[in-house]
Every structure is written in structure tokens, then in C-alpha cells.
Amino acid sequence: MAKTEKISPLAPDSFPDFPEIPGVWLATAATGMKYHGRDDLLCVSFPDGATVAGVLTRSQTASAPVDLCRKNLATGRRARALLVNAGNANAFTGRAGEQAMMSTVKAVSGKIGCETDEVYISSTGVIGEVMAAEKITAQIDRITEKLSPRGWQTAAQAILTTDTFAKGAVRQANIKDVPVKINGFAKGSGMIAPDMATMLAYVFTDAALPQNILQSLLKTAADKSFNAITVDSDTSTSDTLLAFATGAAGSCAITDINDPALTEFRAGFDDLLLDLAQQVVRDGEGASKFIEITVTGAEDGRAAKAIAMSIANSPLVKTAIAGGDANWGRIVMAVGKAGEAADRDRLEIIIGDQKVTEYGMAVPGYDEAACSRHLAGENIIISVDVGIARGSSTVWSCDLTHGYIDINADYRS
Amino acid sequence: MAKTEKISPLAPDSFPDFPEIPGVWLATAATGMKYHGRDDLLCVSFPDGATVAGVLTRSQTASAPVDLCRKNLATGRRARALLVNAGNANAFTGRAGEQAMMSTVKAVSGKIGCETDEVYISSTGVIGEVMAAEKITAQIDRITEKLSPRGWQTAAQAILTTDTFAKGAVRQANIKDVPVKINGFAKGSGMIAPDMATMLAYVFTDAALPQNILQSLLKTAADKSFNAITVDSDTSTSDTLLAFATGAAGSCAITDINDPALTEFRAGFDDLLLDLAQQVVRDGEGASKFIEITVTGAEDGRAAKAIAMSIANSPLVKTAIAGGDANWGRIVMAVGKAGEAADRDRLEIIIGDQKVTEYGMAVPGYDEAACSRHLAGENIIISVDVGIARGSSTVWSCDLTHGYIDINADYRS
Numbered sequence: 001m002a003k004t005e006k007i008s009p010l011a012p013d014s015f016p017d018f019p020e021i022p023g024v025w026l027a028t029a030a031t032g033m034k035y036h037g038r039d040d041l042l043c044v045s046f047p048d049g050a051t052v053a054g055v056l057t058r059s060q061t062a063s064a065p066v067d068l069c070r071k072n073l074a075t076g077r078r079a080r081a082l083l084v085n086a087g088n089a090n091a092f093t094g095r096a097g098e099q100a101m102m103s104t105v106k107a108v109s110g111k112i113g114c115e116t117d118e119v120y121i122s123s124t125g126v127i128g129e130v131m132a133a134e135k136i137t138a139q140i141d142r143i144t145e146k147l148s149p150r151g152w153q154t155a156a157q158a159i160l161t162t163d164t165f166a167k168g169a170v171r172q173a174n175i176k177d178v179p180v181k182i183n184g185f186a187k188g189s190g191m192i193a194p195d196m197a198t199m200l201a202y203v204f205t206d207a208a209l210p211q212n213i214l215q216s217l218l219k220t221a222a223d224k225s226f227n228a229i230t231v232d233s234d235t236s237t238s239d240t241l242l243a244f245a246t247g248a249a250g251s252c253a254i255t256d257i258n259d260p261a262l263t264e265f266r267a268g269f270d271d272l273l274l275d276l277a278q279q280v281v282r283d284g285e286g287a288s289k290f291i292e293i294t295v296t297g298a299e300d301g302r303a304a305k306a307i308a309m310s311i312a313n314s315p316l317v318k319t320a321i322a323g324g325d326a327n328w329g330r331i332v333m334a335v336g337k338a339g340e341a342a343d344r345d346r347l348e349i350i351i352g353d354q355k356v357t358e359y360g361m362a363v364p365g366y367d368e369a370a371c372s373r374h375l376a377g378e379n380i381i382i383s384v385d386v387g388i389a390r391g392s393s394t395v396w397s398c399d400l401t402h403g404y405i406d407i408n409a410d411y412r413s
Numbered sequence: 414m415a416k417t418e419k420i421s422p423l424a425p426d427s428f429p430d431f432p433e434i435p436g437v438w439l440a441t442a443a444t445g446m447k448y449h450g451r452d453d454l455l456c457v458s459f460p461d462g463a464t465v466a467g468v469l470t471r472s473q474t475a476s477a478p479v480d481l482c483r484k485n486l487a488t489g490r491r492a493r494a495l496l497v498n499a500g501n502a503n504a505f506t507g508r509a510g511e512q513a514m515m516s517t518v519k520a521v522s523g524k525i526g527c528e529t530d531e532v533y534i535s536s537t538g539v540i541g542e543v544m545a546a547e548k549i550t551a552q553i554d555r556i557t558e559k560l561s562p563r564g565w566q567t568a569a570q571a572i573l574t575t576d577t578f579a580k581g582a583v584r585q586a587n588i589k590d591v592p593v594k595i596n597g598f599a600k601g602s603g604m605i606a607p608d609m610a611t612m613l614a615y616v617f618t619d620a621a622l623p624q625n626i627l628q629s630l631l632k633t634a635a636d637k638s639f640n641a642i643t644v645d646s647d648t649s650t651s652d653t654l655l656a657f658a659t660g661a662a663g664s665c666a667i668t669d670i671n672d673p674a675l676t677e678f679r680a681g682f683d684d685l686l687l688d689l690a691q692q693v694v695r696d697g698e699g700a701s702k703f704i705e706i707t708v709t710g711a712e713d714g715r716a717a718k719a720i721a722m723s724i725a726n727s728p729l730v731k732t733a734i735a736g737g738d739a740n741w742g743r744i745v746m747a748v749g750k751a752g753e754a755a756d757r758d759r760l761e762i763i764i765g766d767q768k769v770t771e772y773g774m775a776v777p778g779y780d781e782a783a784c785s786r787h788l789a790g791e792n793i794i795i796s797v798d799v800g801i802a803r804g805s806s807t808v809w810s811c812d813l814t815h816g817y818i819d820i821n822a823d824y825r826s
Contacts, residue, residue, distance in 0.1 A: 061749030061757045092745045094758065094774030127742025128775055315728070315813075316821055323822030329540025332505045336474030344474045345507065361507030362541055400728075402818050408729055409736030409814075 010282035010290050010378060010398070011165040018152035018170055018183050021206050022248040023047030027146035028158040029139040033132055034087030034125060039158040041136060043143045044082040044202070045112055050246045052079035052120065053215035055222045057239035063091030064101045065121040069240060072117045076211060079244055080114035083121050083136075084159050084200060086187070089238050090123040090131040100133035107140040122200050122240045124161055124187065156185035159200055162407060163187050167279040171268035175251035176261045180207040182268055186276040188283075199226060201241045201276055207265060208247035209254055216257045218243045221270045225277035228305070228395040230312045231284035281396045286403025289321055289380050296392040297348075297385040303340040304393035307386060310338035318400035321380055326371035328356050335386060346387025351375070423695035423703050423791060423811070424578040431565035431583055431596050434619050435661040436460030440559035441571040442552040446545055447500030447538060452571040454549060456556045457495040457615070458525055463659045465492035465533065466628035468635045470652035476504030477511045478534040481518070482653060485530045489624060492657055493527035496534050496549075497572050497613060499600070502651050503536040503544040513546035520553040535613050535653045537574055537600065569598035572613055575820060576600050580692040584681035588664035589674045593620040595681055599689040601696070612639060614654045614689055620678060621660035622667055629670045631656045634683045638690035641718070641808040643725045644697035694809045699816025702734055703792050709805040710761075710798040716753040717806035720799060723751035731813035734793055739784035741769050748799060759800025764788070 024046060028039035054073045056066050072079075083104060090097045101121055109116045123131065156166035168185040188199035209217070222241055247253075254262055282290050293311050298304035311317055314334040320327040328349050335342050345360035352374030356366050374380065380399075437459060441452035467486045469479050485492075496517060503510045514534055522529045536544065569579035581598040601612035622630070635654055660666075667675050695703050706724050711717035724730055727747040733740040741762050748755050758773035765787030769779050787793065793812075 057749075058752070059746070059749030060752070060755045061745050061760065089742070092742060092757065092760070092770070092774060094772060096774065126740075127745055128770070129742075130774070315817070319818055319821035322818065325822065327539075329502070329505060329542075332474050332540055333472070336470075336472030339471070339473070342473045344505065347474065347505070357505070357541070359507060361505060361509065361543070400818065401822075402815055404728070405732055405735065405813065405815050405818065408732035409738065 007164045008283045008287060010287055012279065012282070015153045015156070015166055015168050016170050018168065019181050020149040021181055021183055021204050021246065022149070023246050024204050024244070025147035025149055026151050026155045027143045027148065028151065028154050029143040031085065031087070031135040031139055033085065033135045039154065040086045041139055041143060042084040042155050042158045043108065043147065044155070045147050046079050046081065046244055047246055047248065048078070050079050050244050051209055051211045051214050053211060053218040053243045055218055055226070055241040059239070061092060063089055063123060063238045064093065064097045065090060065123045066238060066240060068101065068105070068121050069242065072120060075117055077115070077118055079120055080118040081108050081112045081120065082202065082242065083108050083119065085123050085136055086159050086161050087125040088123060088129060088131040089125045089127045091127045091238055093128065093130045096130045100131045103133045104136045104140070107137040108144070111140055111144040120242060122238065124159065124200055124238050152183060152185065159187045161187065162285060163283050165283060167276055167283065169272045169275040171272045173265040173268035175207055175254070175265050178249055178251040180205055180249040180251050180265065182272050184272050184276050186280055188280040199239050199241070199280060201226065203243040203269070203272065205243070205245050206247065206249035207245050207251050208249070209245040213254050213257055214243055214245050217266060217269055221273040224270065225273040228393070229277045229281045230309060230395065230397050231281060231287070278396055281398050284398035285407045286401040286405070287398030288401055288403070289378055289399040291321060291380040291382065291397045291399065292394060293397065294383045294392065294394040295386065296383070297387050297389065298391035298393070299341045299389050300391040301393055302391070304391040305395065306340050307335055307338040307342065307384070308393050308395040310334045311382065311384065312395050312397035315400055318397070321375060322399035322401045324372060324375040326351060326356070326368055326375055331382065331384065335384060341386070341388045343387035348385040348387070350383040352381055419577065421577045421696045421700060423700055425692065425695070428566045428569070428579055428581050429583050431581065432594050433562040434594055434596055434617050434659065435562070436463070436659050437617050437657070438560035438562055439564050439568045440556045440561065441564070441567050442556040444498065444500070444548040444552055446498065446548045452567065453499045454552055454556060455497040455568050455571045456521065456560065457568070458560050459492050459494065459657055460659055460661065461491070463492050463657050464622055464624045464627050466624060466631040466656045468631055468639070468654040474505060476502055476536060476651045477506065477514045478503060478536045479651060479653060481514060481534050482655065485533060488530055490528070490531055492533055493531040494521050494525045494533070495615065495655065496521050496532065498536050498549055499572050499574050500538040501536060501542060501544040502538045502540045504540045504651055506541065506543045509543045513544045516546045517549045517553070520550040521557070524553055524557040533655060535651065537572065537613055537651050565596060565598065572600045574600065575698060576696050578696060580689055580696065582685045582688040582692070584685045586678040586681035588620055588667070588678050591662055591664035593618055593662040593664050593678065595685050597685050597689050599693055601693040612652050612654070612693060614639065616656040616682070616685065618656070618658050619660065619662035620658050620664050621662070622658040626667050626670055627656055627658050630679060630682055634686040637683065638686040641806070642690045642694045643722060643808065643810050644694060644700070691809055694811050697811035698820045699814040699818070700811030701814055701816070702812040704734060704810045704812065705794050705807060706810065707796045707805065707807040708799065709796070710800050710802065711804035711806070712754045712802050713804040714806055715804070717804040718808065719753050720748055720751040720755065720797070721806050721808040723747045724795065724797065725808050725810035728813055731810070734788060735812035735814045737785060737788040739764060739769070739781055739788055744795065744797065748797060754801045756800035761798040761800070763796040765794055
């Protein structure tokens with residue numbers, strides 16, 4: 001179990017039913033590396049010909065597994081296996097960490113019967129402790145023998161760390177009348193920030209998509225989902241989002257990213273990534289409220305996102321929302337500190353459905369009680385128009401509570 | 414009294430003794446605007462010929478008083494009065510707020526007998542509520558009649574909001590054998606971030622310094638002090654640092670910023686600003702530990718400061734320190750997310766006097782118990798070398814505790 005046994009109040013009611021995706025087989029095992037009484041190792045195998053795309057942390061101190069994924073993606077080769085462990089991030093472990101990782105890669109490629117650069121690795125957990133690779137390699141025989149097309153929820157559970165619930169989403173779409181499936185699961189609840197987090201997410205589809213198309217879809221979807229969420233503004237060394245496409249559905253191969261045949265798939269794919277990303281925020285460490293922030297009227301989309309993230313990351317905004325306090329002056333402050341153009345005297349702020357400011361000051365007689373009622377709920381919606389141009393952006397965050405301090409003031413003990 | 418009655422555990426033992434500065438007169442009064450049973454209004458008057466310099470918030474939603482200070486500074490005129498109120502920031506109050514402010518400016522200039530653009534204003538408190546200017550103007554007769562060269566500690570107390578102690582510092586220096594005084598006081602404990610905060614600070618000297626020299630000294634000193642501290646990464650709409658120089662000491666006028674006669678003064682001036690800035694951090698909302706972070710080996714000074722601030726602002730680093738947890742992996746994470754060049758494989762981290770990492774991994778057998786003992790203290794020292802070039806920077810921060818949440822989750826109630 002993750003350290004925090006209490007399930008987030010913002011958790012969805014249940015984990016969705018996952019369909020099988022032919023040729024995508026999963027299994028989990030327990031290494032005992034950090035957790036006891038739970039599985040913490042996930043192995044996924046892919047059929048011949050599966051393409052792979054990835055979006056990885058921009059951290060300057062990326063982990064060995066992130067380096068490996070980046071290198072493998074660059075080869076343009078297919079993917080045959082994914083191995084994920086929870087409990088040790090294998091980040092900042094130098095040459096020893098790289099060797100530890102490679103011993104697990106070799107164990108997997110030997111059992112699966114593939115090249116080492118067809119194996120993708122993710123590790124999440126404490127940074128800076130050398131990983132006991134032998135605890136993983138000791139499980140490889142067992143885990144590869146257990147591989148089966150079922151067990152998606154078990155897979156999603158095995159990769160959790162401080163998460164309080166497993167995060168999964170499924171979608172279906174037609175590509176020229178051929179139905180295809182999209183399955184995804186993710187983990188992450190702290191160190192979540194713009195441009196990823198200790199966030200691991202994996203998407204699997206039986207659509208036929210060349211690597212360049214899959215990469216383009218993934219990058220675009222990530223910018224609107226995983227790169228538009230924040231819990232604490234911290235960015236992990238290990239963030240990894242990978243997508244695998246087997247082609248087994250028999251849909252026609254897409255060669256142009258603008259092909260209209262891709263429209264429905266793209267919508268489902270985008271929606272699934274957003275669903276997963278929002279689940280990560282809903283499991284934000286200590287979160288009691290889910291916050292959606294939309295900024296309009298900015299210079300451009302980039303500026304709008306910068307302002308929205310400034311609001312979403314502000315400890316003062318986040319604590320005010322935790323306290324159900326309609327202290328919108330802090331939103332003004334956060335707009336101001338973003339460093340992007342904003343017309344103070346045209347700034348409009350809407351909380352829930354109450355417009356609280358316009359023309360650079362409070363709306364006379366606005367209904368603060370209605371604001372407070374909105375803030376007393378679990379889903380907080382804030383809209384800000386900064387009065388410059390037409391750039392807009394929506395991001396998602398959570399509040400900052402005593403729970404965050406409890407979880408993080410002594411994570412390792 | 415400020416909301417939090419408990420004095421910060423990091424508070425200095427006592428407020429220093431302030432010498433009089435001829436012609437600089439002070440008085441305080443109670444407006445009853447927000448606080449009861451305490452003075453919340455400060456007036457300072459200056460003799461003819463006092464120069465003034467200022468460093469103001471970079472917020473795009475700056476308050477009316479900040480706009481006024483910026484406008485007055487641009488005139489190059491002398492300063493005759495300073496009026497500071499606590500309890501209402503008069504920020505984001507539109508035309509009504511500007512009118513409210515101007516009515517206080519006129520009341521002061523009328524009593525002091527000066528032009529309106531020789532009056533400097535600061536306001537601190539809640540953002541977005543129109544200020545009841547009549548509560549201030551009703552006190553102007555009384556406060557201007559009470560002006561005296563004493564009462565510095567009372568002045569420093571009158572401008573506090575969530576602060577738990579008054580912040581003051583004094584220095585002396587010779588300019589070509591003429592002794593001059595430097596007195597300073599400040600307020601601020603939340604919304605403190607790079608490039609200022611709800612931070613108000615005022616420095617007074619009897620040295621003779623033309624405005625351009627004073628401005629240059631102030632800007633340079635601010636970059637190494639008030640712009641090198643952070644409590645919560647939030648930036649106020651009201652940050653104001655002003656310096657006033659009367660020339661009454663009879664020191665020779667300085668016309669060249671590089672004049673060696675300025676060396677001793679500059680050192681005292683810089684030191685006083687750093688002292689005040691560090692007091693602000695020591696009173697950081699909920700702070701239980703004072704943290705000094707030095708980054709070396711960066712591409713240049715700017716990059717070093719960006720990395721240092723990334724560490725200083727990281728909620729995960731700050732909560733780990735609050736918990737006395739030597740979880741230095743989070744420092745690695747914060748270096749990585751700064752987006753500045755850093756050589757993961759040459760990264761060195763020193764906590765207290767323990768080197769915990771070198772060559773991109775943990776120092777084998779480093780003494781974690783010694784780290785933990787250091788982190789159990791109140792003064793935490795962290796040094797990081799990122800192995801790129803020779804840029805360095807030092808910044809100051811505090812830990813993130815339950816106290817911060819307590820103070821901010823319901824500030825207005």
C-alpha cells in the first residue's frame with residue numbers, strides 16, 4: 001500500500017473496465033524493494049511491430065530510465081517490452097544506477113527474446129539511492145511467465161507510490177469504420193508540475209500508427225493534459241509518458257497527421273490523456289479540492305498558460321481555496337507576478353458563476369456568499385480575463401492543505 | 414497585534430537601538446481600519462533636500478501606491494514625506510482606490526507644506542477592498558503634530574501585518590572621515606518571493622547622496638538581499654523598498670558610483686539591507702528554520718540564482734527540511750527543474766558540513782546522522798555545485814510547515 005491509506009476525497013467512484021488489446025500482455029510482481037505486501041513491479045510485452053512514442057521530463061537531472069527511453073525513442077525502433085518499478089527512482093545514482101538498470105533490461109530482453117533497445121524502463125520512488133537491481137532481476141522469470149492480456153487494474157496499482165488510488169481510463173474510436181481501443185493508466189500525486197512530474201503514464205492502442213504520427217499525437221495531447229496540471233510546482237527527474245500502438249485492430253495505416261480519418265481517434269486519445277491527468281491532480285498530495293483555471297484575453301496561448309500556471313501554483317491561492325476563503329485578491333496577485341501582459345484595469349475574475357471583479361476592481365455588491373458556497377464544494381472553477389488579446393488556456397490544480405505537509409515532511413520514514 | 418501572536422522561533426533577541434537622523438521625524442497613529450488596539454499608520458517627514466530612491470514590485474497588477482511611488486521617483490524631485498498604512502493594500506481598487514490614496518496624499522502635503530509629488534505612500538493588507546481613506550485623513554492632523562526624531566521601533570511596529578516581530582537594523586560608516594548613519598526597518602512575512610513581496614522596507618541616512626547614486630546603491634543592494642529571499646514564491650502587488658538620504662551629516666557629495674569614498678558606506682548599506690531581508694525570511698509565515706542556499710559552478714550569476722531559487726521555492730525541499738529529513742534527492746530534483754545548465758554527473762551537494770553527493774551520486778558512506786543533526790537545528794546551510802562554470806549566488810528561504818497553512822487558509826477571517 002502507499003503510505004497514505006486514506007483515499008483522496010476527490011477519487012473517482014471506480015476503476016474503469018479495460019478491454020483486452022490483442023498482443024499487449026501484462027503481469028506484476030513484488031520485489032520487496034521498498035513496499036511489503038504489495039506488487040511493485042510491472043512488465044508489459046508488445047507484439048512484433050508495435051510503435052512507440054514518448055514525452056519525457058525536461059529535468060536537467062533526469063533519471064537513468066528517462067535517459068534510456070529518450071535514447072531508445074531516437075532509434076525509431078519498435079517496442080517489445082515495458083518494465084516499471086515503484087519504490088526506487090534510480091535517479092542520481094551515477095554509473096552504478098545505469099548498470100543496475102541495464103541488468104534489468106538484459107534480463108527482460110533475454111526472456112522476451114528482443115533487442116535491449118526495444119525495452120522501455122521507468123522507475124519511481126526515492127531519488128539518489130542505488131537500486132537493488134537483483135531484487136528486480138530475481139522476479140523477471142516469474143513475471144514474464146505470468147504475462148496475460150488481463151490484469152490492467154492490477155498493473156495500474158503496481159506502479160503507485162504516494163498515490164491513494166489507481167488511475168485508469170479507456171476510450172474507443174473508429175478509424176475509417178474500424179473500431180480501435182485506447183487504454184491508459186498513470187501514477188503520480190506529488191512533484192507534479194508544468195511539464196510533467198513524478199508522473200508515469202502509459203497509453204496502449206491497437207490502432208495502426210507510425211511512430212511519427214503517434215509522437216505528434218502524444219506531444220499535442222500532453223501539452224493540453226499532463227503539461228497543464230500542477231500539484232506543487234515541483235518537476236520530477238523521472239516523468240515519463242509513453243504510448244504504444246500495435247496495429248492489431250486492422251485499421252488503415254495513417255501517414256498524414258492531418259488525415260480526417262484520425263479526427264475521432266484524436267478526440268478519444270486527447271480525452272483519455274486529459275482524464276488521466278485530471279485523476280493525477282485529484283490525487284494530489286493532501287488535495288481536498290480540484291481546481292480548474294481558465295485564462296482568456298492573454299497575449300497568446302503561451303502567455304495565457306503562464307498566467308494560469310502562476311495562479312495554479314500560488315501557495316497563497318491554494319491555501320485560500322483550501323480554507324474556502326474567497327480571497328480573490330490573491331488571484332490578482334498571481335496574475336501580476338506571472339510577468340505576462342495583463343491589463344489591471346480590465347481584469348475580470350469569475351469564481352464559480354460569480355463575477356467578482358471587472359474594470360480593475362471588485363464588482364459592487366457581488367455575492368460573496370455565493371462565492372463561498374462554490375468554494376465549499378470539491379470542484380472549483382476560476383476564470384480570469386486579462387484584457388489584452390485573445391490567448392487562452394485551461395490548467396488544473398488542487399488546493400494546498402495540512403495533508404500535503406503531513407505527507408512530505410517525512411516521506412522517507 | 415498581528416494575527417499570529419506567537420513570535421517566530423527565528424526572531425532576533427531584540428530590536429536594535431536606533432540613533433536619531435537629524436530632520437527625519439516619525440509618528441504613528443491608529444486608524445481602526447482593520448486592527449484594533451494598535452497603531453497601523455506611520456508618517457515620516459524629511460528635511461528640505463532629501464533625495465529618494467526606490468525599488469518596486471514588478472507585478473503587472475501593482476497597487477495604486479506603487480504606481481504613485483514609481484511616478485514620483487521618475488520626477489527626480491526630493492522627498493518630503495512618507496505615509497504607510499497597514500490593514501488595506503489599496504491594490505486592485507481601480508479609480509476609487511486612486512482617489513482614496515490621493516486624498517491622503519493631499520492631507521499630508523497640506524500639513525507638511527510640500528508638493529503632492531513629494532509624498533510617498535505605501536499600503537499593505539488585504540487586496541481588492543477599497544480603502545476607507547477618511548479613517549486615514551482623520552488622523553493626519555494628529556500624526557503630523559506628533560512627529561519627532563524618536564520612535565523608530567514604534568514606527569517599525571506600526572507597519573506590520575502578519576509579521577510576528579518588528580524588523581530593524583542600523584549601521585554606521587564613514588564617508589571620507591565623516592561618520593554617517595544608516596537606519597532601516599521593514600515588514601513582510603508572506604507573499605515573499607524573488608523580486609520582492611508584501612515587503613515594505615525603508616532606509617534612512619544622513620549621508621549626502623544624489624538620487625542617481627542612491628538609486629544605483631539601492632538597486633545593487635536589493636538584488637543581493639530583498640531580491641534574493643523567498644518565503645512562498647508569491648509576489649505582492651505592493652512591494653516597496655525606498656531609501657532616503659538627507660545629507661545632514663555634512664559628508665562630501667558623491668558624484669561617481671565608483672568613488673572609493675563610498676566603499677565603507679556601500680558595505681554598511683548592503684549589510685543593513687541583507688540584515689533586514691533575512692529578518693523578513695526569519696519571520697516567514699510558519700517558518701521554523703532559516704535556510705541559506707548557495708549555488709556555485711553555474712553558467713553565470715543569473716543561472717546560479719535561478720537554480721538557488723528553484724531549490725529555495727520547492728515545496729518538497731521546504732517540507733523535507735521542516736521534517737528534518739535529509740532527503741537530498743529533492744535538491745537534485747529542484748536543480749533539475751530550474752531549466753539552467755547543470756551537469757548531473759558532477760553535481761555536489763553539501764548539507765551543513767557533510768558532502769552528501771559527488772560525481773552524480775551519493776558519497777559512499779556519508780554520515781546521514783550528521784546531516785540529520787544539522788537539519789534538526791534552526792539554521793540550515795545548503796551548498797550545491799552544478800559543475801558547469803563559475804557563476805554563483807546565495808539566497809535565503811525558510812521551511813514550509815503546518816503554520817503556513819494555518820495562517821493562510823483563512824487570513825481574512
